[in-house]
Amino acid sequence: MLGAEFTVSRNQERRGPFFPILSTLVSALIASTVPACGYQFRVEGAGPTIGGASATSFKEPPPRLIIRTLINGSFEPNVETRYTNYLREEFSTGSGAQVVPESEAADLVLTGQILSVIVPTLSFSSTATLESRTEVVVLARVEDVRSRKVVWSQVVKGASEFFITRDLQFNRALQNRAIEQAGRFVAADLAARFLLQLETGALTKQASAPPPVSHEH
Secondary structure, three states: OHHHHHHHHHOHHHHOOHHHHHHHHHHHHHHHHOHHHOOOOOOOOOOOOOOOOOOOOOOOOOOEEEEOOOEEOOOOOOOHHHHHHHHHHHHHHHOOOEEOOOOOOOOEEEEEEEEEEEOOEEEEOOOOEEEEEEEEEEEEEEEEOOOOOEEEEEEEEEEEEEEOOOOHHHHHHHHHHHHHHHHHHHHHHHHHHHHHHHHOOHHHHHHHOOOOOOOOO
């Protein structure tokens, strides 16, 4: 810009009295357009926040959840402790709830039952079984401590396949591993379903809903 102004002043004598007027107009035009080329920010109010929530909004604390040992209603022995531990692990990390021991105060209590554990055959030859699968069905219920209402109930199924070998002892180890894997699938599924109910507010609605009115006379 300084070079342009210097050139104009060197040629004023040859352009006559009209040039000062033209120079003034050009200078005014440049002065009016240069500020528009810059970035101007004007912020009023608190402004937006990440996620689109307002600056004054807050998130409620997670509900405190007790998970009691499952009841084993299947013919497979000693799986209730392992399945309960799987539930506590998955709900601690993926349910949106804070899992607490039974000795502490809680908002919700989860109870449940292992309904069945079966091992159907998937493939076989004329002489032996080649592949099997463990299928596990678990029922879970969540009760609100204050209202003593069942606010959530779910039945889920988990499955895991394994191949059959000629070693009977190794086959049993493979079956136990498949039973454990199916139990982990069940626990992860229940935690994900519980999180969905919690995020949509369905648990709170169930807990605060009035009891049904009886029309008996």
